[in-house]
Every structure is written in C-alpha cells, then in structure tokens.
Amino acid sequence: MSDLDELIDFKTGRQKRVIYSDPDIYEQELEKIFARSWLFIAHECQIKEPGDFIRTFMGEDEVLVVRQNDGSVKAFLNTCTHRGNRLCKADHGNKKTFVCNYHGWGFGIDGALNGVPLEKEAYYNKLDKDKFGMIEVAQLKSYKGLIFATFDEDAPSLDEYLGDMKWYLDSWLDAMPEGTELIGTAMKVELPVNWKLPVENVSGDGYHLGWAHAGAMTVTTSMSVGGLEVGNTGTDNDEAVSVAGLNGHTVLAALDGQSGYGFYPDPTMAVDYLNANRKTVVDRLGEFRGKKLWGSQLNFTVFPNLQMLPGLNWFRIYHPKGPGKFEMWTWAMVDKEMSDELKQMILDNVSRTFGPAGLFDNDDGDNLQAITEQSRGWRTRKMDVYTNMALGGEHSRDEMPGVVSDGLVCEQNQRYVYRRWLEMMNADSWADVPRYNNLEEAQATEAK
Amino acid sequence: MMKQASEETYLALQRQLFFEARLLSAGDYDAWINLLADDIHYSMDMPQRRFIEERTNERAPKRTPIFDDDMTALKMRIGRYKTGFVWAENPINAIRHIISNVEVFESELEGEFTVYSVIEVHRSRLDSERKRLTAGRKDRWRLSETGYKLVERTAILDDGVVLDSNLNFFF
Numbered sequence: 001m002s003d004l005d006e007l008i009d010f011k012t013g014r015q016k017r018v019i020y021s022d023p024d025i026y027e028q029e030l031e032k033i034f035a036r037s038w039l040f041i042a043h044e045c046q047i048k049e050p051g052d053f054i055r056t057f058m059g060e061d062e063v064l065v066v067r068q069n070d071g072s073v074k075a076f077l078n079t080c081t082h083r084g085n086r087l088c089k090a091d092h093g094n095k096k097t098f099v100c101n102y103h104g105w106g107f108g109i110d111g112a113l114n115g116v117p118l119e120k121e122a123y124y125n126k127l128d129k130d131k132f133g134m135i136e137v138a139q140l141k142s143y144k145g146l147i148f149a150t151f152d153e154d155a156p157s158l159d160e161y162l163g164d165m166k167w168y169l170d171s172w173l174d175a176m177p178e179g180t181e182l183i184g185t186a187m188k189v190e191l192p193v194n195w196k197l198p199v200e201n202v203s204g205d206g207y208h209l210g211w212a213h214a215g216a217m218t219v220t221t222s223m224s225v226g227g228l229e230v231g232n233t234g235t236d237n238d239e240a241v242s243v244a245g246l247n248g249h250t251v252l253a254a255l256d257g258q259s260g261y262g263f264y265p266d267p268t269m270a271v272d273y274l275n276a277n278r279k280t281v282v283d284r285l286g287e288f289r290g291k292k293l294w295g296s297q298l299n300f301t302v303f304p305n306l307q308m309l310p311g312l313n314w315f316r317i318y319h320p321k322g323p324g325k326f327e328m329w330t331w332a333m334v335d336k337e338m339s340d341e342l343k344q345m346i347l348d349n350v351s352r353t354f355g356p357a358g359l360f361d362n363d364d365g366d367n368l369q370a371i372t373e374q375s376r377g378w379r380t381r382k383m384d385v386y387t388n389m390a391l392g393g394e395h396s397r398d399e400m401p402g403v404v405s406d407g408l409v410c411e412q413n414q415r416y417v418y419r420r421w422l423e424m425m426n427a428d429s430w431a432d433v434p435r436y437n438n439l440e441e442a443q444a445t446e447a448k
Numbered sequence: 449m450m451k452q453a454s455e456e457t458y459l460a461l462q463r464q465l466f467f468e469a470r471l472l473s474a475g476d477y478d479a480w481i482n483l484l485a486d487d488i489h490y491s492m493d494m495p496q497r498r499f500i501e502e503r504t505n506e507r508a509p510k511r512t513p514i515f516d517d518d519m520t521a522l523k524m525r526i527g528r529y530k531t532g533f534v535w536a537e538n539p540i541n542a543i544r545h546i547i548s549n550v551e552v553f554e555s556e557l558e559g560e561f562t563v564y565s566v567i568e569v570h571r572s573r574l575d576s577e578r579k580r581l582t583a584g585r586k587d588r589w590r591l592s593e594t595g596y597k598l599v600e601r602t603a604i605l606d607d608g609v610v611l612d613s614n615l616n617f618f619f
Contacts, residue, residue, distance in 0.1 A: 091497045091608070184512035187494055188609040215533035219524045230533075265524060327609060351513045352521060356494070357615035359528050365613025366536045366574070 013388030017375035020194040026323035034059030076134035144173040163247035164401035164437040178336040186329040204413025216359040225262040226408035237407040245403030248303035248420030250413040260311010469545035485597040492603040
C-alpha cells in the first residue's frame with residue numbers, strides 16, 4: 001500500500017484530515033488531477049463573436065479562451081512567451097490582438113506571435129516568431145454548450161471522460177431544443193478553504209441542508225425538496241436518490257419533477273414554465289428523465305471542480321489557490337427558451353440563495369473554513385474524518401445508470417468522489433485510471 | 449449640473465446616514481426596516497474587470513447582482529437572521545459601518561434627494577479574521593411624514609472577487 005492509500009478508505013468511508021492541508025499533497029493534486037482532467041473553461045454563449053475572450057483558470061494556470069475567425073475555439077496560457085508577463089488582465093471582452101504590457105509583443109487571436117517591436121534593430125530579424133506563439137491547451141472539446149479543456153494529450157476523449165454522466169447532464173443541457181446559456185457574469189468569492197470540501201459537500205451532502213442551512217430553508221422553502229426538513233428531522237428515501245460510480249462524477253436527484261424550484265419563496269412562474277414544456281422534454285428525453293429528473297432538485301458534480309444545480313439554476317467552478325484557499329465562480333444558467341422575466345427571476349434567486357450574499361451560501365463558508373483549519377494542527381492532521389453513512393446501500397436501478405443509493409441524506413457520493421481522487425493520485429498515467437459507469441464495473445475495478 | 453440641497457437638508461440626511469450605519473452595525477434590523485420606503489429597491493452589483501475601450505460594448509452581459517432586493521426580499525433576509533439558525537453569527541461578530549464622502553443633491557422629484565456616500569465595512573470574526581470591504585453608494589431618500597425614508601440604494605463593491613466567506617450584513 002502506498003502512502004496515498006492510507007489517506008482514503010473507500011470501503012468504510014474514511015479520509016485522513018491531512019488531505020485538506022498538506023502542501024505536498026496539494027502539489028500532487030495540481031499535477032495528477034488538475035493537469036490531467038478535462039476542466040470546464042467556458043460556456044459557448046460567453047464567446048459568440050470572433051475575438052471574444054474569457055479569462056479563466058485550469059488549476060492554478062491562467063487561461064484565455066478565445067473564439068476564432070472560423071467559429072472554432074482555442075484556449076491558451078495567458079502568459080507572454082518572452083518574459084512571462086500576464087497577457088490579458090480583463091475578465092472578458094473582445095480583442096483582435098493580445099498585446100503584452102511589458103515590451104509590446106502582439107499575439108493574434110489564433111495565438112500566433114505577429115508583432116515584435118524593434119524586431120529588425122534588436123533581433124536582427126532572426127527571431128523565429130513561429131516558435132514563440134501562445135501556448136495552447138493539449139485538447140479542447142465542447143459538450144452541448146460547455147467547453148472543456150485538458151493539459152494532458154493522453155487524456156481519454158471528453159465523451160469517454162464524462163461517461164454515463166452525460167445521461168444526467170442531458171436532462172438539463174439538452175432538455176429544451178435551444179439548450180442553455182449563462183446569464184450575468186461570474187459571482188466570484190475567495191474562501192480560505194481546501195477546494196475538495198465544497199466539491200464533496202455539493203456532490204452528496206444532503207445531510208447538512210436541514211441543519212447548516214436551517215435559517216435559509218426556513219425563509220425560502222415553498223415545497224418539499226427530497227423530504228428534507230429544517231432541524232434535520234426528515235428525509236425521503238423513496239423519492240430521491242444519490243448516484244455515483246459515473247467515472248468519478250456524481251448526481252443527487254429528487255424525483256418529483258419540480259423541487260428544483262423548492263427554494264423559491266414563490267415558484268409559480270418557474271412551475272408554469274415546467275408544466276408548459278413538460279411534453280417537449282418528455283418527447284426529447286423519455287418519460288423517466290422528462291418527468292422524474294427535469295425540474296427536480298438535482299446536484300451534478302463533474303469531477304474534479306464543476307458543479308451544477310438545475311432548478312436552483314446555478315453553475316459553479318472552483319479554482320484551487322493553494323491547499324487552504326480557492327476561488328468560487330458562480331453563474332445563473334437558464335434554458336434559452338425561458339422568458340426574460342423568468343430569466344431575471346432566476347438570476348435574482350441564484351444571487352439571493354448562492355451568490356456572495358446568498359442566504360444558503362453564507363452558511364457554508366465558516367464550516368468549511370473551520371474543517372480546513374482543523375486539519376492543520378500537529379495532532380488534528382493525523383485524525384480521520386468520515387463519510388460512512390448508508391454503507392452497503394449501493395444498488396442498481398434499471399431506469400438510470402450509475403451506482404444508486406436511496407435518499408439525499410447519504411454519503412455514498414462523497415465516498416466515490418474520494419475514490420476517484422485516490423485513483424487519479426495513484427495513477428502514473430490515464431492508462432491506470434479505471435473506468436466504470438455502473439455497479440458491476442465499479443466493483444470489478446475497485447482497488448484491492 | 450445637480451443642485452446642492454440646503455444645509456439643513458444636508459445635515460438631516462447626513463445624520464440619517466450615520467443613524468442608519470449605527471443600526472446596521474448593531475444588527476438592529478427591526479429599526480432599520482423603518483427607515484426604508486415600502487417601494488425600496490436595494491441593490492449592489494459585482495464589478496467587472498473590462499478594458500476601458502470596451503466598457504460600452506453592446507455584448508456586455510447583463511448585470512450581476514449581489515443584492516437586488518425589494519421589501520419582500522429584504523424581509524426574507526432579515527427573517528433568516530431572526531430564525532436563530534444562522535450559526536455563523538453566533539457568537540456575534542464585531543462590525544463597523546463607516547460612512548464618508550457624503551453629498552446631497554436635490555432630485556427631479558419634490559421631497560426626494562440624491563445622496564452619494566462611500567461606505568467602509570470593518571468586520572472582526574473568528575479568531576483573527578479582519579476584513580475590510582469598501583463600496584460606493586448612490587441613494588435616493590424621500591422626506592415623509594415620519595422622516596426620511598430610503599427609496600433606492602445602488603451600491604458598487606470595489607472588489608472583483610469578494611474577499612469574505614459571507615456577507616451576512618447590509619451595506
């Protein structure tokens with residue numbers, strides 16, 4: 001057993017706290033997880049015209065995502081190849097050329113180095129400009145509006161990486177004919193927290209809703225969400241599921257077709273929209289997804305750092321900034337077909353529930369910060385933390401892919417997130433990372 | 449050119465801003481809500497880092513609110529604090545609302561005044577968490593039979609990334 005194997009026990013649901021604080025482990029995460037995974041970099045709607053760009057991060061590496069003249073998309077490291085200055089300081093915009101502020105080197109939107117001041121006088125016209133273009137990511141691919149990229153040229157295709165998670169993602173991204181769009185710009189918050197904590201929280205922790213968010217639930221709840229109750233006095237194991245084993249990706253799903261809008265004090269406009277379009281969605285996705293998933297409270301986690309909550313309609317990525325810090329970017333994502341009035345209501349509700357002053361979001365920061373700090377002490381970092389709820393509850397269901405456990409209050413998904421974390425940390429290359437999309441495959445590939 | 453309000457009005461509204469700041473720092477939201485008009489619109493936006501030459505670009509996305517609240521939404525926020533379940537605010541955190549650069553102008557509406565101010569919020573939380581957030585505010589205050597009421601507040605936070613893990617307070 002390597003040292004890493006002692007950090008995670010997938011079968012009994014245990015993690016060593018040191019994974020939330022150790023700088024060496026964090027450095028390995030940047031290399032083995034963030035530099036290898038397919039990471040979300042932009043939504044197609046954010047860069048519509050040639051020259052439109054978004055500045056974002058892949059791990060700690062800063063990236064510019066740029067729409068090309070031929071309509072394709074390229075992503076480059078946001079750094080000048082001469083002396084290493086940041087090329088672009090704006091969050092988004094439109095440019096024909098990215099000019100470095102230091103010496104004036106100019107790069108085209110295709111990344112080519114086009115202009116070098118004093119090229120003749122100082123470089124004697126001998127600079128091979130072809131060798132100094134902006135550095136591109138290794139692979140870039142779009143899935144139904146979401147653009148992903150990876151630094152690893154040996155990474156499996158995005159299609160294979162997402163695996164059967166696509167079946168769930170489609171219940172938002174492909175429910176309506178015109179697909180989705182982000183509205184507004186990113187709401188950005190920096191938190192003194194290890195990046196894995198919000199990921200595991202949203203991946204599967206329905207348990208904290210009724211307690212950590214008791215205040216927010218009290219004032220926003222208009223209909224049942226997975227049977228969760230203020231004060232943690234209730235849960236529904238029949239009409240809600242936790243789904244994992246999807247190549248590391250996870251889903252929480254209420255199965256009622258409307259609870260996604262349960263944390264809207266007045267969800268009437270959203271529920272009317274669901275009723276008006278239910279038939280369209282059933283025609284496109286079938287009975288189960290159209291009636292049980294679309295409109296329900298769903299938590300999607302695309303490993304390692306992308307999460308979406310259809311219904312609450314937020315879309316979020318986490319950028320790691322060291323073992324004890326990350327930046328969280330949240331948008332409202334909507335169906336393009338929605339009315340402007342409904343879109344505005346959703347944007348306001350995303351901001352009001354999960355924005356920087358969000359009624360729910362403002363409950364999580366202190367808890368996750370304290371867990372990070374309680375993993376730093378000489379004694380506490382040697383301690384364990386547990387995700388051992390509902391052990392042995394994993395099963396298969398014919399209607400849906402993945403490994404299923406009952407209810408939203410269930411720690412199966414967190415166990416699978418840490419399983420994936422360990423698999424990638426232990427792997428020398430992608431060839432060593434197991435692939436599984438159902439219980440049988442998950443059990444067959446379990447580390448011995 | 450906006451017309452300066454009278455000195456009497458200026459002093460009255462500056463007093464009101466300071467009084468409001470003291471209520472907000474004390475978390476006395478029941479008293480604060482009495483300073484708001486029923487048609488209040490309370491908003492604060494995330495700032496964007498954009499190149500100066502592109503600030504009027506038509507493709508600029510919709511504004512992204514941190515607050516975009518009417519009276520119902522504000523009462524919901526206050527209602528959350530009053531549940532006693534907001535664990536982050538127990539024990540109570542120290543907070544100071546510092547108001548400066550106050551300017552008061554007459555508006556196009558009789559009895560309503562445009563008030564500019566700068567707000568600096570100091571928070572002291574947990575063991576050694578010291579946070580300082582600044583914002584510019586543009587208000588509209590209305591003189592009613594029960595004193596000045598806040599009708600509209602548009603604040604802009606100075607940070608493109610919020611540097612605190614919650615904003616459990618008002619600006």
